[in-house]
Amino acid sequence: xxxNTVVSVSDLEKTYGKPxxxxxxxxxxxxxxxAAGEFVGxxxxxxxxxxxxxxxLSTLDTPTKGNVVVNGHDVTxxxxxxxxDFRAQEVGFIxxxxxxxxSLTAEENIGLPLALKGxxxxxxxxxxxxxxxxxxxxxxxxxYPAELSGGQKQRVAAARxxxxxxxxxxGDEPTGALDSTSARELLDLLTTINAQQQMSxxxxxxxxxxxxxxxxxxxxxDGQIGSELRRGDLDRREFYQQVLNELGTxxx
Amino acid sequence: xxxxxxxxxxxxRRRDYLxxxxxxxxxxxxxxxxxxxxxxxxxxxANAVVSSASVIFGFGAVLLILITxxxxxxxxxxLLSMRQHDYGLFMMLGATRKRVGELVFLExxxxxxxxxxxxxxxxxxxxxxxxxxxxxxxxxxxxxxTAFYLPAIVATVVLYVGLFILAxxxxxxxxxxxxxxxxxxxxxxxxxxxxxxxWQLIQGVLGIGLxxxxxxxxxxxxxxxxxxxxxxxxxxxxxxxxxxxxTILTIIRALRHTSWAKKRLNGFLLGQLNFRVHNYTxxxxxxxxxxxxxxxxxxxGSGYHRQLPLMAQRTGxxxxxxxxxxxxxxxLLDRLDSAYTATYTQxxxxxxxxxxxxxxxxxxVEQRAYTKTGTAKHVSRQSFKAFQKSGIKDLDFxxxxxxxxxxxxxxxxxxAAQFKQQAGQTITVTxxxxxxxxxxxxxxxxxxxxxxxxxxxxxxxxxxxxxSYTLMLGMFGGLEFIGYFLGIAFLAMLASCLMFKIxxxxxxxxxxxxxLYKVGVRYHLMRHGIAKEIGILFLIPGxxxxxxxxxxxxxxxxxxxxxxxxxxxxxLTFLIFVGLYAIYYLITLALYWxxxxxxxxxx
Ligand SMILES: Nc1ncnc2c1ncn2[C@@H]1O[C@H](COP(=O)(O)OP(=O)(O)O)[C@@H](O)[C@H]1O
Ligand SMILES: [Mg+2]
Numbered sequence: 001x002x003x004n005t006v007v008s009v010s011d012l013e014k015t016y017g018k019p020x021x022x023x024x025x026x027x028x029x030x031x032x033x034x035a036a037g038e039f040v041g042x043x044x045x046x047x048x049x050x051x052x053x054x055x056x057l058s059t060l061d062t063p064t065k066g067n068v069v070v071n072g073h074d075v076t077x078x079x080x081x082x083x084x085d086f087r088a089q090e091v092g093f094i095x096x097x098x099x100x101x102x103s104l105t106a107e108e109n110i111g112l113p114l115a116l117k118g119x120x121x122x123x124x125x126x127x128x129x130x131x132x133x134x135x136x137x138x139x140x141x142x143x144y145p146a147e148l149s150g151g152q153k154q155r156v157a158a159a160r161x162x163x164x165x166x167x168x169x170x171g172d173e174p175t176g177a178l179d180s181t182s183a184r185e186l187l188d189l190l191t192t193i194n195a196q197q198q199m200s201x202x203x204x205x206x207x208x209x210x211x212x213x214x215x216x217x218x219x220x221x222d223g224q225i226g227s228e229l230r231r232g233d234l235d236r237r238e239f240y241q242q243v244l245n246e247l248g249t250x251x252x
Numbered sequence: 253x254x255x256x257x258x259x260x261x262x263x264x265r266r267r268d269y270l271x272x273x274x275x276x277x278x279x280x281x282x283x284x285x286x287x288x289x290x291x292x293x294x295x296x297x298a299n300a301v302v303s304s305a306s307v308i309f310g311f312g313a314v315l316l317i318l319i320t321x322x323x324x325x326x327x328x329x330x331l332l333s334m335r336q337h338d339y340g341l342f343m344m345l346g347a348t349r350k351r352v353g354e355l356v357f358l359e360x361x362x363x364x365x366x367x368x369x370x371x372x373x374x375x376x377x378x379x380x381x382x383x384x385x386x387x388x389x390x391x392x393x394x395x396x397x398t399a400f401y402l403p404a405i406v407a408t409v410v411l412y413v414g415l416f417i418l419a420x421x422x423x424x425x426x427x428x429x430x431x432x433x434x435x436x437x438x439x440x441x442x443x444x445x446x447x448x449x450x451w452q453l454i455q456g457v458l459g460i461g462l463x464x465x466x467x468x469x470x471x472x473x474x475x476x477x478x479x480x481x482x483x484x485x486x487x488x489x490x491x492x493x494x495x496x497x498x499t500i501l502t503i504i505r506a507l508r509h510t511s512w513a514k515k516r517l518n519g520f521l522l523g524q525l526n527f528r529v530h531n532y533t534x535x536x537x538x539x540x541x542x543x544x545x546x547x548x549x550x551x552x553g554s555g556y557h558r559q560l561p562l563m564a565q566r567t568g569x570x571x572x573x574x575x576x577x578x579x580x581x582x583x584l585l586d587r588l589d590s591a592y593t594a595t596y597t598q599x600x601x602x603x604x605x606x607x608x609x610x611x612x613x614x615x616x617v618e619q620r621a622y623t624k625t626g627t628a629k630h631v632s633r634q635s636f637k638a639f640q641k642s643g644i645k646d647l648d649f650x651x652x653x654x655x656x657x658x659x660x661x662x663x664x665x666x667x668a669a670q671f672k673q674q675a676g677q678t679i680t681v682t683x684x685x686x687x688x689x690x691x692x693x694x695x696x697x698x699x700x701x702x703x704x705x706x707x708x709x710x711x712x713x714x715x716x717x718x719x720s721y722t723l724m725l726g727m728f729g730g731l732e733f734i735g736y737f738l739g740i741a742f743l744a745m746l747a748s749c750l751m752f753k754i755x756x757x758x759x760x761x762x763x764x765x766x767x768l769y770k771v772g773v774r775y776h777l778m779r780h781g782i783a784k785e786i787g788i789l790f791l792i793p794g795x796x797x798x799x800x801x802x803x804x805x806x807x808x809x810x811x812x813x814x815x816x817x818x819x820x821x822x823x824l825t826f827l828i829f830v831g832l833y834a835i836y837y838l839i840t841l842a843l844y845w846x847x848x849x850x851x852x853x854x855x
Contacts, residue, residue, distance in 0.1 A: 003839070049269060058347065058770075080775070081774050081775070081776075083770075084772050084774040084775065085772065085774070086771030086772070087770070087771065088771065088772025089772070090774070091772075093770065094681075095770070099770060099771070100767075101520065101523065101766045101767060102527070102765055103520070103523035103527035103528075103764070104519065104520065104523040105522050105523075108520075108523060110520050111514060111519070112519075112771060113515075113519070113771065113772070115514050115515060115516055115518075115519060116513075116516060116517075116771075116773060116774075116777075117774065118515065118516070119514075120511075121511035121514040124514055160771075224854060
């Protein structure tokens with residue numbers, strides 16, 4: 001493993017269900033890696049195992065077999081508090097359903113990862129305001145999630161995901177619950193964050209439009225990486241067309 | 253079709269329904285048990301020697317009804333919160349409001365009727381066993397106490413079914429007035445009350461004022477008579493509520509702006525409390541009242557239980573006198589923890605009982621001194637000379653030889669030689685003064701029974717202070733029983749009230765803690781967070797309840813005449829009660845941890 005690899009997955013296998021029950025193998029020996037600063041998309045039909053894969057990477061679930069190394073940590077070897085701390089420090093996560101705590105203001109939601117680390121409140125305030133400026137949500141900080149639109153909520157969630165400068169930002173269909181304008185705004189923001197902060201981004205989606213914002217796309221089929229597409233020097237529209245073409249052949 | 257859907261919805265949440273049903277059943281059962289006592293005229297007339305006892309019962313009933321109303325409202329809002337999402341969905345799918353309204357009405361009513369029916373049956377059984385057990389444990393015998401009492405059943409059914417009809421109507425109106433969207437998203441709505449400092453201050457001052465008025469009313473029960481209890485009840489309830497509203501919200505808001513709030517999960521804890529503060533103030537008020545009533549009732553009950561023997565012990569000298577003890581009685585006598593034992597030989601002839609001077613010199617008869625106001629002082633032993641003059645006329649000494657009619661023989665003291673010559677029926681009598689009446693009650697009871705069976709004293713004749721004790725028990729035992737009984741009843745109510753809070757909050761919290769888990773919060777942090785939140789819910793009403801009781805015991809001064817006092821020895825009672833409360837907290841906490849904390853295996 002070289003130092004500029006952020007995620008490295010080898011032989012990853014996941015089987016749901018106990019041995020004596022009905023079992024289902026969602027991932028069957030997956031291999032891939034993400035370099036530092038890369039913006040990678042993972043595409044696949046519904047039920048192809050995208051969420052399963054992301055859960056393995058973010059330690060929300062444990063693999064049946066194989067290795068996952070994130071930013072130098074062997075995720076499969078971690079236990080208890082190590083897992084919690086890993087999630088709190090190494091990864092930023094954006095969920096389809098926002099995952100914002102409705103009893104906290106936007107500001108408090110964003111500050112949560114820093115509070116967990118025991119960051120001094122001055123430093124915390126500064127970090128929150130910096131990230132809020134980047135995502136243009138400075139005027140929303142005092143509001144509660146119930147007072148925000150879907151797009152605003154997702155931007156707050158993105159702010160929370162990056163406020164502590166994780167090694168990698170992961171999103172599981174973060175645009176899934178957004179209208180097309182909000183979705184586009186969020187994707188532009190992710191692109192900006194990726195470019196400005198050199199933060200690696202791993203975006204899971206089934207939507208070709210979202211995927212076209214990535215530099216590289218991995219296609220999952222039947223629990224394995226079926227094919228891979230690189231954007232190279234193409235602009236987003238051209239890449240979008242290419243993704244559509246690929247899906248056409250991929251799904252046959 | 254809609255009925256089927258509704259049924260499926262209920263099936264999905266059968267655990268919640270079971271708890272709801274269990275809570276309501278418990279409440280109906282407790283009410284039945286109480287009504288069984290309160291409406292039973294024969295029982296009251298036979299046992300309530302103190303006239304105010306029946307007044308207490310009357311107000312006890314009113315109080316219990318009030319609590320029941322609040323309780324059912326609380327349970328009903330829990331039911332509604334469980335169901336409104338489903339109902340919103342039905343309406344969105346095109347069901348008419350009228351049809352959904354019918355469903356709501358029926359569902360509430362059916363649930364209520366089932367709870368009432370099971371509750372009455374449970375109440376019957378509990379009356380039979382718990383009341384019996386309690387009487388046994390307290391060494392009480394109360395006449396005319398039966399488990400099955402028709403008027404009590406009627407009262408319970410009328411009250412509960414009536415309340416549930418009201419609750420159904422309330423739900424009907426509530427659901428048909430709210431918009432579908434609100435129903436669907438009821439659990440996500442932001443509830444952020446605005447804080448106006450002036451209004452907060454007014455609330456706080458008003459709350460303290462009302463509390464003071466309530467505390468004063470309880471102390472002034474002699475002047476206010478009947479008016480004191482309802483006055484105290486209303487003012488303390490409203491006062492507590494206002495005080496909580498004024499302070500809790502202000503404290504939370506103030507804490508939220510400190511840097512303490514930005515450490516770990518503190519901010520989350522404050523957010524949670526702030527989010528539910530309206531729910532919480534209501535809950536905390538109810539719980540603090542129930543806590544106060546449970547603790548107060550048990551304190552009074554145990555006050556009688558502890559102080560009656562103490563008081564009895566200060567009447568007369570010896571605890572028990574046994575004539576011609578047989579082998580069995582002698583064994584029992586030996587078992588007593590005696591402070592002073594004496595045995596005298598009597599010779600009875602005509603209307604005179606003769607004593608041996610030698611025996612009286614060897615084992616002087618004890619006397620008890622009294623102050624001018626009649627308060628008992630310590631016991632002492634007179635010189636033989638003094639005894640011949642005064643001690644010989646003491647009722648305690650005279651009572652050692654009673655005729656069948658109950659009048660005493662005239663005592664005469666003879667020298668040892670003369671006594672030997674004296675003719676007459678020879679009887680020995682052994683008097684024992686025990687160190688601690690409460691500890692030897694069991695043995696004394698046995699001895700007294702045997703003595704009564706062998707020599708037919710008139711039953712109401714007091715011989716020894718064990719007999720005084722039984723006499724007092726007849727007077728105050730009813731109150732002691734009511735105290736314990738109500739205490740247990742209120743404690744059970746309190747438990748199920750807190751249970752509802754837990755269950756109605758759990759689904760939302762499950763989601764929230766799942767989010768925290770995903771964000772990478774350590775397990776022990778989440779555990780601590782929950783322990784703090786639930787701890788606050790237990791602590792605040794506990795403190796408030798103890799304050800209420802300390803003032804409220806004033807009310808029992810007329811019922812516990814000196815030398816008894818409602819405050820004597822309350823420390824231990826409080827300690828035991830707080831211990832029980834702490835255990836209940838730990839159980840609740842463990843339960844909540846299990847329900848709310850995410851399992852590591854599923855994502
Ligand atoms: N907890 C689970 N238990 C059993 N099977 C599961 C579980 N989670 C997901 N699956 C199955 O694994 C497959 C992949 O699911 P998922 O990763 O959620 O797909 P995607 O996110 O690509 O739509 C699906 O067939 C799904 O039914
Ligand atoms: Mg998915």
